[in-house]
Amino acid sequence: GEDVEQSLFLSVREGDSSVINCTYTDSSSTYLYWYKQEPGAGLQLLTYIFSNMDMKQDQRLTVLLNKKDKHLSLRIADTQTGDSAIYFCAESGSYQKVTFGIGTKLQVIP
Amino acid sequence: DGGITQSPKYLFRKEGQNVTLSCEQNLNHDAMYWYRQDPGQGLRLIYYSQIVNDFQKGDIAEGYSVSREKKESFPLTVTSAQKNPTAFYLCASSIRAEKLFFGSGTQLSVL
Numbered sequence: 001g002e003d004v005e006q007s008l009f010l011s012v013r014e015g016d017s018s019v020i021n022c023t024y025t026d027s028s029s030t031y032l033y034w035y036k037q038e039p040g041a042g043l044q045l046l047t048y049i050f051s052n053m054d055m056k057q058d059q060r061l062t063v064l065l066n067k068k069d070k071h072l073s074l075r076i077a078d079t080q081t082g083d084s085a086i087y088f089c090a091e092s093g094s095y096q097k098v099t100f101g102i103g104t105k106l107q108v109i110p
Numbered sequence: 111d112g113g114i115t116q117s118p119k120y121l122f123r124k125e126g127q128n129v130t131l132s133c134e135q136n137l138n139h140d141a142m143y144w145y146r147q148d149p150g151q152g153l154r155l156i157y158y159s160q161i162v163n164d165f166q167k168g169d170i171a172e173g174y175s176v177s178r179e180k181k182e183s184f185p186l187t188v189t190s191a192q193k194n195p196t197a198f199y200l201c202a203s204s205i206r207a208e209k210l211f212f213g214s215g216t217q218l219s220v221l
Binding site for chain 1: 202
């Protein structure tokens, strides 16, 4: 079945760029997503990219997709303490459901 | 404002008791989902429904039941058969199986 993998933890200094990486297995994925979860809250859709795109930029967020390697990344420019959260990579594809990674905890050091 | 409302925010279950978690949406979405979140395990799909009066088991449906009598509502019952129910439960909805929108979650604990 489909699988989404991402690293568990990333620590960056305030003002630096953060890059969170993700790999997925479903070659028929149509959309790939990045969600943000703050403590005790639900998931917030940050951004998404259609599978026929290579890049999408939205203010401080840049999503890069390498479809050949099934690799997705999220870059956050000028990372702020308010960006500290868990970031989930997800994909929707051929099985009519959305599959999530385990989540990467981003710690921003002031 | 449109959105998804989960209630209660916190819920406690006694041994042998069934409890029901509420999920209501006013986004006019056809599809609704229930996920369970445990620390370090990400989100696991319990049940999903793509249309009223129809639902499918997800990856961890044992010990849970759902109903979808109205488009707006998708309640989840955690039965006494679920031996390890302590977790954070998330409800979501979408137009199709894309761009899920989530509620704020229910934390279920065992007394």
